[in-house]
Amino acid sequence: MADRARRWLLVMAGLLALAPVFPSMAQEKLKVVATTGMIADAARQVGGDLVDVQGLMGPGVDPHSYRQTRTDILAMTKADLVLWHGLYLEAQMEDFMKTLSSRRRVVAVADDLPHDLLLSHDQYKSRYDPHVWMDPELWSRVVAVVRDSLIEARPEGEAQFRANAEKHLQDIAALSDYSKEVLASVPAESRILVTAHDAFKYFGRAYGYDVLGIQGISTQSEAGLSRIAELVDVLVKRKIRAVFVESSVSDRNVRALVEGAASKGWKVEVGGQLFSDALGPGCTYEGTYIGMIDHNVTTITRALGGHAAGFGEPEVLVACS
Structure with missing residues (x-):
């Protein structure tokens, strides 16, 4: 009996020694x-x-x-x-x-x-x-x-x-x-991206687009009437046909641009919604970084007169919560 107890103690000692593993x-x-x-x-x-x-x-x-x-x-x-x-x-x-x-x-x-x-x-x-x-x-x-x-x-x-x-x-x-391939299919004179706030400067630098934001880099900056009027003049003068709303910013100022251009006889459409400071909905392709950029690039290209079939959906981890 003593030997059996001794063997049991040895086993326990071994298990305790392995515990940190x-x-x-x-x-x-x-x-x-x-x-x-x-x-x-x-x-x-x-x-x-x-x-x-x-x-x-x-x-x-x-x-x-x-x-x-x-x-x-x-x-x-x-x-x-x-x-x-x-x-x-x-x-x-x-x-x-x-x-x-x-x-x-x-x-x-x-x-x-x-x-x-x-x-x-x-x-x-x-x-x-x-x-x-x-x-x-x-x-x-x-x-x-x-x-x-x-x-x-x-x-x-x-x-x-x-x-x-x-x-x-x-x-x-x-x-x-x-992105480089499809964005280059947009006619050079149409490579102008007008959005709710100035979140696309790195995009513009990477792909050779003029980027005009109604608000500044921070959405906390105010867009005055003078800025709206200035951009309306740009839309009419440069014959820009599409502007874009953003998922994380109110579309009020973008709608004001469309109405302002219409009052001057120039039709501007909302080319689509872009994801700027946040991903798309959870459990979706656009809820990943790859999907976010693919959506933005494809939407911009098509709205501005280029050709884009879409990057596709590579095997990315889609988070559902």
């Missing part, structure tokens, strides 16, 4: 909280089944004016990794993020982009235009930061994170090639 064998998913839908999508595509990603800002949400809720604060304080954009995009959350970074792993994924690749902010001399996702090649650099942040937070997942990131970056590169 068990969590890594059946480890819980890395809990990631991301502010914008674009960042959340990058984390999902790279993290795959090793991560549980919660995005704070859903479809149609404007990050420029967003303030963290109590539920957001609770989620971020419990997360293993918090990813936010930076570059003054989430202006109302900056102080909270700086405080949180002293206690949790927090990464501003766009803050360290080379400044020579960034465009200046129209209101703040010391800041830059944050809408870098509008250029897929520039966004690829952010995806790499997300990848490295996941690796740092969960080193044992490095091989899978790198493999997933490589596939996603290949899809983004193919999307960039598609």
Whole structure:
């Protein structure tokens, strides 16, 4: 009986010695909280089944004016990794993020982009235009930061994170090639993009389009009557046939442009809705970064007289919540 008890104690001792190994064998998913839908999508595509990603800002949400809720604060304080954009995009959350970074792993994924690749902010001399996702090649650099942040937070997942990131970056590169091809089919004189706010400057630089926003880079800037009148004159003079509304900005000012042009005898149509500061609805292709850019590029191309069949729907992880 004593020998049997001794053997049992030895077995228990062995199990206790192995106990630290068990969590890594059946480890819980890395809990990631991301502010914008674009960042959340990058984390999902790279993290795959090793991560549980919660995005704070859903479809149609404007990050420029967003303030963290109590539920957001609770989620971020419990997360293993918090990813936010930076570059003054989430202006109302900056102080909270700086405080949180002293206690949790927090990464501003766009803050360290080379400044020579960034465009200046129209209101703040010391800041830059944050809408870098509008250029897929520039966004690829952010995806790499997300990848490295996941690796740092969960080193044992490095091989899978790198493999997933490589596939996603290949899809983004193919999307960039598609965008260049179809946007070039628009007649040169029609390559003018008029939208609700100035979120498409990186798009314009990447593809050779003039971009005119009714409001400035931040949706918090006001669009006065003089700005509306100025853009109406541009529409008539340059014979622009289409303007675009945005999913996260009121269409009131865009409708005013259409009415203003009509009063001067020029017909302007709304060419479609673009996704600027937020992805499309959850559980849809447009609710991914690839789908968002594909939708925008295809919509702009067709409305301005070009030819676009659509990039298609590559195998991307679609989040449903």
